Amino acid sequence: MDYPSFIIKMYKNATKSNTYKKALLKALEKSMGNVSEACKMAGLNRTTYYRYYKEDPNFKATVDDIAEENLDFAEGQLLKLIKGVEIETTIFFMYKGEVIAQPVIKKHIPDKTAIIFYLKTKGKKRGYVESQENIKDTKADLFERMTEEEIDTYLAELEAEEARLQVLTTTMDEN
Numbered sequence: 001m002d003y004p005s006f007i008i009k010m011y012k013n014a015t016k017s018n019t020y021k022k023a024l025l026k027a028l029e030k031s032m033g034n035v036s037e038a039c040k041m042a043g044l045n046r047t048t049y050y051r052y053y054k055e056d057p058n059f060k061a062t063v064d065d066i067a068e069e070n071l072d073f074a075e076g077q078l079l080k081l082i083k084g085v086e087i088e089t090t091i092f093f094m095y096k097g098e099v100i101a102q103p104v105i106k107k108h109i110p111d112k113t114a115i116i117f118y119l120k121t122k123g124k125k126r127g128y129v130e131s132q133e134n135i136k137d138t139k140a141d142l143f144e145r146m147t148e149e150e151i152d153t154y155l156a157e158l159e160a161e162e163a164r165l166q167v168l169t170t171t172m173d174e175n
Helices: 005-030 035-042 046-055 057-083 112-122 132-144 148-174
Strands: 086-095 098-107
Touching (some): 005 035, 005 046, 005 057, 035 046, 046 057
Antiparallel strands (some): 086 098
């Protein structure tokens, strides 16, 4: 059966478009969601990417999934920095004329900047914010909605957290 030329053209364009979309999605994964880099890798312009994103719900959903995966990866890396990482290495030394290999586990201290960043972004409700003015406003708002018991509990939690961070900071400073 012979199909009309406009149907054949539509089919070819749809197939071509799907190929471009697949290439863009692969490039987005490789570039960790960087649209400009992905478009360069796929040989397409950003306008095409945004048109696909706007017009194709499946393409949009896949792009959004890639963004979430990248965010999960970044959070995982941040948490590794906060916790500190154990690295296993081997040291070599001479003992009675023989080379001895000794495995050693080195514990790296937590990264202070990562901790501060995490608290400023995830700990805002607990008062970890950038400026003193915001801290006052946030705490005032919190206290207005709390009962006296809740305020006492909140203050006890803050004191415990402050003590924990003080121990952590002291440990980091000693290392």
